[in-house]
Amino acid sequence: MTRRWGVLAIVFLGILTSYVDRGNLSIAAAPMMRDFAIPPSTMGILLSAFFWTYAACQIPAGLIVDRFGIKRVYAVAFLIWSLASASIALSRGVADVLVMRMILGMAEAAGPIASIAFIRRNFVGKEQGLPTAIYIGGQNLGPALGTLAGTILMARWGWRAMFAITGLAALAWLPLWLGFAPAGQNAGGAAEPAVDVKGRPAAHSAFWAMSAVTFLASYFWYFVLTWVPAYLTISRGFSTLEMGRVLSIPLFVMAPMNIVAGFVADRLAARLGSVFRVRVLFCAISYLGASALMLLVVAPTPAVMPILVFAMCCTGIGNSNYWAIAQHVPPAGLVGRTIGYLNTVSQLGGVAAPLVTGLILGPRKQFGAALVVAGLCSAAAGLCLLSSGARGLDRLKTAMAE
Numbered sequence: 001m002t003r004r005w006g007v008l009a010i011v012f013l014g015i016l017t018s019y020v021d022r023g024n025l026s027i028a029a030a031p032m033m034r035d036f037a038i039p040p041s042t043m044g045i046l047l048s049a050f051f052w053t054y055a056a057c058q059i060p061a062g063l064i065v066d067r068f069g070i071k072r073v074y075a076v077a078f079l080i081w082s083l084a085s086a087s088i089a090l091s092r093g094v095a096d097v098l099v100m101r102m103i104l105g106m107a108e109a110a111g112p113i114a115s116i117a118f119i120r121r122n123f124v125g126k127e128q129g130l131p132t133a134i135y136i137g138g139q140n141l142g143p144a145l146g147t148l149a150g151t152i153l154m155a156r157w158g159w160r161a162m163f164a165i166t167g168l169a170a171l172a173w174l175p176l177w178l179g180f181a182p183a184g185q186n187a188g189g190a191a192e193p194a195v196d197v198k199g200r201p202a203a204h205s206a207f208w209a210m211s212a213v214t215f216l217a218s219y220f221w222y223f224v225l226t227w228v229p230a231y232l233t234i235s236r237g238f239s240t241l242e243m244g245r246v247l248s249i250p251l252f253v254m255a256p257m258n259i260v261a262g263f264v265a266d267r268l269a270a271r272l273g274s275v276f277r278v279r280v281l282f283c284a285i286s287y288l289g290a291s292a293l294m295l296l297v298v299a300p301t302p303a304v305m306p307i308l309v310f311a312m313c314c315t316g317i318g319n320s321n322y323w324a325i326a327q328h329v330p331p332a333g334l335v336g337r338t339i340g341y342l343n344t345v346s347q348l349g350g351v352a353a354p355l356v357t358g359l360i361l362g363p364r365k366q367f368g369a370a371l372v373v374a375g376l377c378s379a380a381a382g383l384c385l386l387s388s389g390a391r392g393l394d395r396l397k398t399a400m401a402e
Contacts, residue, residue, distance in 0.1 A: 001280040003093075003121070003180070003182075004122045005201065006120075006180060007118065007122075007181055007182065008119070008122075008131050008134060008135075008179065009134075010132050010176050010177055010180060010370025011115045011118055011119075011135060011138075012135060012137065012138045012172070013173055013176075014074070014078060014111060014115065014173055014177065015111055015112065015115055015135060015138035015139060015142065016138040016139075016141055016142040016145065017078075017082075017142070017144025017170045017173060018081065018108050018111045018133045018142065019138070019139055019141075019143055019146060020056050020142050020143075020145060020146035020149070020150075020166055020170075021081060021082070021085040021104065021108070021146075021167065021170065021330060022050055022104065022105075022145045023142070023147070023150070024085060024088075024146065024150055024162065024163055024166060025046065025047060025050075025088075025097075025101065027146070027150040027151060027154065027159075028150070028154060028162060028163070029047070030158035031154070031158070031159050032097070032159055034132045035159075036093055036094060038094060041073075042094060042273045043296075045098070045289040046094065046097050046098060046101060048181050048351075048354075049098050049101040049102050049105065049109075050102070050104055050105040051102045051105060051347055051350055051351060052102060052105060053102045053103070053104075053105035053106040053109070053240055054105035054106070054108060054347055055105075055343075055344055055347035055348065055350075055351070056106075057105070057109035057110075058113070058298065058339075058340040058341070058343040058347065059337065059340040059344055060109075060340070061073075061110045061113050061340055061342055062113050062337040062338070062340025062341070063337055063340070064110070065110065065113050065114055065117055065340075066117075066337055069180075069183075070114045070117055070118050070121075070181065070242065071177070071178070071181045071182065073110055073114060073153040073176065073181055074110060074111070074114040074115075074181070075174060075177055075178055077107045077108070077109075077110035077111065077114070077171065077366025078111070078170075078174060078177070078260040079171070079174060080103065080106075080107040080172050081103075081104050081107035081108050081111075082100075082167050082168070082170045082192075083167065084095070084100045084103040084104045084107060084167075085100070085104055085163060085166065085167035085170075086163055086164050086166075086168045087100050087163075087167070088100050088101075088160075088167075089160040089161070089162075089163040089164035089165040089167070090160075091336055095220075097160070104374055109340075109343075111341055111386075112339065112343055113339045113343065115135050115150065116132070116135070116323060116326070116327045116339045117327075117339065118181075119131045119132055119135065119327060120328070120330075122182075122186070124125045125154040127193060127266055127270075127325050127326060128263035128266070128275075128324045129261075129262040129263070129264075129266040129269065129279065129320070129321060130259065130262040130265075130266050131262070132261070132320050132321075132323050132327070133258040133259045133261060133317075133320040133324075134258075134259055134262070135151045135320075135323075136255075136258050136319050136320040136321075137255035137256070137258050137259055138322065140251050140252075140258065140316060141251070141252070141255050141256050143225070143251060144248045144251040144252050145245065146166075147248060148248070150162050150166065151164070153165055153166070153170070171369070174186045179294060181209060190293075196303060201347050206388040206390065207387035209384045209385065209387060210326065210329075210342065210385075210388070211342070211345050212380075212381070212384045213287075213322060213381045213384045213385050214322075214326075214342045214345040214346050214349070215345050215346070215348060215349045215352075216349070216377040216380050216381035216384065217287060217315070217318065217319065217322065217346075217349070217377075217378065217381040218345075218346040218347070218348075218349030218353075218380040219349040219350075219352055219353045219356075219374065220290060220293075220315060220353075220374050220375075220377045220381070221315060221319070221349075221350075221378045222349060222350040222353040222354065223353040223354075223357060223370070223374040223377075223387050224293075224312065224315075224374075226353060226354040226357070227242055227353070227354065227357045227367075227370065228247060228308075229247060229306075231296075231367045231370075231371075232246055232247065232304070234367070235367050236301055237301075238302060246305055246308065247308070248305065248306075250308045250309045250311075250313070251311065251312065253309055253312075254309075254312045254313045254316035255315075255316070257316060257317060258313075258319075259318055261282065261286075261317040261320065261321070262320050262321070262324070262354070265278055265279060265282050265321055265324070274344060275328055276325065276328070277323045279284040279322075279324055279325050279328075280325070280385055280386070280388075280389065282317065282318075282321040283318045283321040283322045283325065284318075284382040284383070284385045284386045285316075285382065285387055286315065286316075286317040286318030286321065286382070286384030287314070287315065287318040287378050287379065287381045287385070288314075288379050288382040288383075289310070289311070289314035289318075290311045290312075290314035290315040290318060290375075290378040291375040291376065291378045291379035291382075292307060292310055292311050292314070292375070293307065293311040293371060293374060293375045294372050294375035294376075295307050296308075296367075297368045297371050297372065316377065316379075318381075318382070319321065322385070326338065326339060326342055327339065329382075349393060353374070357370045357373075358373075
């Protein structure tokens with residue numbers, strides 16, 4: 001019982017590390033463009049290269065996790081992505097960085113799948129809210145800590161040292177994982193056999209509702225990560241340091257809020273005896289609340305920080321409850337493939353958000369319409385989940401278990 005929470009702490013550190021490694025290039029973009037004479041268009045390709053292989057490898061990674069188990073797959077993937085990130089310190093130009101970023105994306109594809117598979121196999125449905133919130137907290141704290149640590153390392157020793165130190169230091173995680181992660185598929189050590197899908201989940205409306213929610217919520221989240229920094233400096237006139245403060249505070253606040261909400265959701269699910277009903281309500285209301293981001297179109301500058309804190313806390317609570325739903329629907333032997341599919345859809349939202357926003361902004365860089373589109377995506381995600389409802393998810397769960 002205690003061991004699974006200890007392993008969950010290691011899972012938290014692993015996913016936090018992955019978000020530090022994937023965000024390093026964004027921090028180092030300006031000096032690398034200067035040192036390698038890289039134009040902005042080429043740097044855009046380098047920044048997006050991670051997502052090419054990350055998206056393409058989600059479903060294969062799910063199959064591998066289901067087939068070979070969490071412990072070995074995650075360990076190998078972590079080793080590869082840490083070395084790939086550290087190797088950017090030795091890059092001689094664009095081609096080297098491009099290859100290493102694609103390898104990084106390929107290896108990191110196993111991280112979220114292995115993490116959620118561990119939670120699914122070691123916590124029953126009514127318990128999964130808090131562990132999932134802790135996992136999502138790693139996704140939130142990773143960018144915040146990565147930005148702070150990366151800028152300090154880069155200011156003292158340069159961008160090459162930043163990649164080398166963060167990549168190689170992360171290898172300290174491996175002995176923890178190999179020493180404490182269960183050898184089987186669950187904490188009891190008994191591996192559950194892989195199963196085939198026989199109930200045709202795609203025939204159920206809840207399957208497509210979950211797919212839509214994944215895309216829409218991801219569009220909102222990746223809009224925040226990719227374009228809100230530019231919005232704060234271009235439209236609101238914040239300096240770089242002010243922008244970092246205004247954006248990092250909501251990230252730090254949303255992590256503990258997610259954990260508290262996950263704990264409350266678990267307690268309510270246990271009391272009411274309905275896992276899906278509680279989580280659907282938490283998730284839908286939170287996504288609807290996150291659409292408050294649209295208020296930035298008319299809000300005065302002093303209101304920017306409170307709006308961002310509220311909207312990002314809402315999306316964090318929504319995401320943690322949504323992924324708790326996603327892992328509770330399939331049987332344990334299918335969780336890798338299910339999360340792999342949903343993560344693929346999620347990355348499509350990540351590809352769409354920066355591209356669509358760039359088209360909307362135009363040469364005048366007017367953010368009003370882009371903020372509205374992102375807010376409407378979050379609201380639509382909440383409505384899609386409500387339209388499916390707990391009964392629809394129950395039917396989908398039954399179909400996948402047949």
